[in-house]
Amino acid sequence: MTDLENKALLPAGLRDILPPEAAFEAGIREMLAGTYASHGYDRVKPPLVEFEEGLTSGAGEAVSADTFRLMDPVSQRMMGVRADMTTQVARIAATRLGDLSRPLRLSYTGEVLRIRGTQLRPERQFAQVGAELIGTASAAADIEIIAIAVESLRAIGVPGLSVDLTIPPLVPALMDSMDLSEEDYHALRDAVDRKDVGAVRESGQNLADELSRLMAGTGKADHALDVLSGLALPSAPAGELDRLKAVVEGLGQRIPALDITVDPVENRGFEYHTGIGFTFFARGERGEIGAGGRYVILPNGNEDENGEGEPATGFTLFIDTILRVIPEADLPPRVFVPVGSDDDAVAALRNDGWVTVAALEDANDANDAAVEARRQGCSHIWKAGKPALIE
Numbered sequence: 307m308t309d310l311e312n313k314a315l316l317p318a319g320l321r322d323i324l325p326p327e328a329a330f331e332a333g334i335r336e337m338l339a340g341t342y343a344s345h346g347y348d349r350v351k352p353p354l355v356e357f358e359e360g361l362t363s364g365a366g367e368a369v370s371a372d373t374f375r376l377m378d379p380v381s382q383r384m385m386g387v388r389a390d391m392t393t394q395v396a397r398i399a400a401t402r403l404g405d406l407s408r409p410l411r412l413s414y415t416g417e418v419l420r421i422r423g424t425q426l427r428p429e430r431q432f433a434q435v436g437a438e439l440i441g442t443a444s445a446a447a448d449i450e451i452i453a454i455a456v457e458s459l460r461a462i463g464v465p466g467l468s469v470d471l472t473i474p475p476l477v478p479a480l481m482d483s484m485d486l487s488e489e490d491y492h493a494l495r496d497a498v499d500r501k502d503v504g505a506v507r508e509s510g511q512n513l514a515d516e517l518s519r520l521m522a523g524t525g526k527a528d529h530a531l532d533v534l535s536g537l538a539l540p541s542a543p544a545g546e547l548d549r550l551k552a553v554v555e556g557l558g559q560r561i562p563a564l565d566i567t568v569d570p571v572e573n574r575g576f577e578y579h580t581g582i583g584f585t586f587f588a589r590g591e592r593g594e595i596g597a598g599g600r601y602v603i604l605p606n607g608n609e610d611e612n613g614e615g616e617p618a619t620g621f622t623l624f625i626d627t628i629l630r631v632i633p634e635a636d637l638p639p640r641v642f643v644p645v646g647s648d649d650d651a652v653a654a655l656r657n658d659g660w661v662t663v664a665a666l667e668d669a670n671d672a673n674d675a676a677v678e679a680r681r682q683g684c685s686h687i688w689k690a691g692k693p694a695l696i697e
Contacts (some may be wrong), residue, residue, distance in 0.1 A: 319423045326637055331433065333463055333635070335415045335625060343460035345450075347413040347437045352394035354417070356389060357496045361386040364604045364615075366393035372420040374396060389420045389487030391434050392622060396498040396603045399440045400616065406604075408441025408616075429626050436596075438620030442601065447550050448600060449556035449617050450581045452652065454645025455586065455621045457563055457595060463632045467567035469557075471527070473550055473601070474576040474583050477520065477544040484511055498571050499607065503585035505565045520570050527554045530568035546581070554581055584621070596623035641686040642679030642695040650692060 316322070323331060339349060355376075363369040369389040378385045388394060391414050399410055415435040423430050437454065440446045452469060459467055477498055481491060488510065494517075497505035501521045507514045508593025516537055525534035531551055539547065550568065557564055576583040581600030588595050605615065640661040643652050645668050652662050663682045669675035676696050679687045686693035 335435050337462050338450050338458045342413040342437045345454050347411040349413050350398055355385050357385040358384040365601050368578045376412045387419045389418055400603050400605050410440040413437040417528050433625035434622050436622040440618040441601050443617040445552040448553045451619050453560050468587050470567045470585045472583045473546045474567050474571040476543050476546045477571050479664045524569045527566040527568050591631045595627045640684040642684040643688045647688050
């Protein structure tokens with residue numbers, strides 16, 4: 307291996323994004339963000355690195371194990387490289403934008419870095435785009451945030467889009483009424499996560515039937531709601547189930563053709579969520595292309611004097627995964643512009659969607675100009691006041 311080749315090596319999970327993919331990705335990110343802006347979501351831009359306690363408190367606890375740490379030589383305090391942008395937006399909302407009226411609508415786009423990749427996402431650095439609706443606990447907020455995500459994903463051509471809804475607090479709210487030791491609690495929770503009906507019926511005590519019905523209520527939204535409608539639940543889990551029904555009905559009215567599934571007991575990946583959670587999937591991709599849900603913003607990372615924080619809901623889309631499922635866009639035509647061409651005419655060509663590549667020196671003849679045009683990736687050459695196809 308040459309010295310140059312050795313210098314070009316990158317750590318596992320990191321890569322250079324080359325033309326034309328880099329431009330395509332940037333365009334997709336801006337199209338998504340543009341949809342959120344059109345719905346009143348103002349963009350924020352958090353720093354790539356900030357103090358560790360800000361990144362890993364509250365919602366940031368979920369990605370704490372994936373966060374790179376480094377010492378700040380100026381403040382002598384530990385800093386972290388963001389592994390997710392939601393916690394940063396929550397910090398901005400609670401502090402710098404704390405005095406703005408609610409509900410507060412914010413959006414963002416940027417790169418994140420994680421210590422390790424996963425089997426479905428080996429990349430450790432990838433782009434996120436998302437939106438957060440802060441300051442309201444209404445089901446209408448859950449409906450809006452899911453709906454604008456769906457609108458944006460459809461706008462960029464994501465095929466076979468579906469959303470899976472879950473209620474992370476539902477099972478804990480039900481199990482909290484049971485007299486279980488810590489060991490038995492975790493064993494039962496694990497059995498529910500595995501959807502092991504036998505184990506649940508054996509250790510579910512007087513709530514075995516309810517927990518089994520919850521596990522059976524997985525699948526298409528209509529089927530799930532039918533199965534769950536007859537459940538007699540304590541007030542807290544019953545309230546969570548009512549919210550799920552309201553969100554399903556609201557999405558059905560707003561986006562009638564949306565494919566909605568429900569998994570009322572799913573909890574993995576939603577550890578910090580306090581209400582409705584959701585995951586977006588696309589045809590042809592095993593992993594999720596985005597996820598989100600309801601959470602609470604705790605001021606300064608701590609609960610306030612009432613033991614509560616500010617309600618919020620939002621989502622994050624994973625651009626690297628999305629790029630694997632959407633069709634590649636046709637590249638704009640490129641025209642080679644010889645020295646001395648009319649600048650105004652060439653500018654008008656760019657306004658019409660052409661990419662113009664200017665010659666840096668005179669060509670000896672038309673043949674040399676055509677050769678240079680092809681070398682520059684052009685399909686046309688500016689000739690006699692118009693672009694001519696290179697034969």
